[in-house]
Amino acid sequence: MKISVIIPTYNRSQMLVRCLQALEHQTFPVNAFEVIVVNDGSLDQTTLAMESFIMDTSLDMHFFTQDNSGPSAARNLGISKSRGEYLAFTDDDCIPSPRWLEELLAGFPSDPLCAGSGGTIQRLRDNTLSRFIDEYIRFGHRSIDGKTLYLITANAIYRKEVIVAAGGFQNAFKWPGGEDPELSWRILNMGYWLNISDKALVMHDHCDTIRGIFGTMHNYGKGMNAGKQLGFAPSIKTPDEDLAKDLKDKVWLLFHRKNISFHTRFLYFFADMASFLGLYLGYKACPDITKKEKPTISTK
DSSP, X not given: OOEEEEEEESSOHHHHHHHHHHHTTOSSOGGGEEEEEEEESOSSSHHHHHHHHHHHOOSEEEEEEEOSOOHHHHHHHHHHHXXXXXXXXXXXXXXXXXXXXXXXXXXXXXXXXXXXXXXXXXXXXXXXXXHHIXXXXXXXXXXXXXXXXXXXXXXXXXXXXXXXXXXXXXXXXXXXXXXXXXXXXXXXXXXXXXXXXXXXXXXXOOOOSHHHHHHHHHHHHHHHHHHHHTTOOTTSOOTTSSHHHHHHHHHHHHHHOOSOOHHHHHHHHHHHHHHHHHHHHHHHHOOOOTTTSOSSOOOO
């Protein structure tokens, strides 16, 4: 088996089926990849939807259920069940393009010290708040000066042997946000490097409401604090280091953003406030994870 596609899911049965339907149209040989879905204790119709889907699909499908423990634990369960040489990750709110797996593998460098590669993530809907998320929250992989700092699991592929050696995802992350950068930082500290390939595309269903932006940034804030606790990302500025200046900058943007309508200007302002408050309150709300679980995770 060449590739194992791992998808954690929680209370998104309709989105999940949409994602799986996209995987049915991959140009990559269907006998060369498997799909592993891990249900993280969903309370909706996920199990029924999966039972129906598995009956009709030609995909090599595997479905597992666990008590609600977060996406890290779900991915780790998927990793422990996988047979692929490579592990490809996406999420239930994503729609992979038909050439997604083919391009992920084609863009993966042959250097054995390259541990993983991330593809392009584009917004599914073209509306004001989705554009705000792309322009200002910048959902996706992060690089500085040509060096990739981390990959986002909405669209990434790793060598399985490296993820297993790293111990998998940190189970202390019970929320979606920060667990994928934390894994990347651990892998980089092992002496590997990460790649980004522009051609492997997934469309992401952004949480494009003010409430959704607040929730996303709240999770990111918790993830940032958790990463700090574990000793990773020491150079990233925390949300409370210069609170007054950050708030002042948000107000300044209300009057100085150019080439946008009056309506968009104020919608962006409320989105700015939601992201600002979400990140700050999430950072403060993060529990002490160092006393609960160790940074290295067993995938067995």
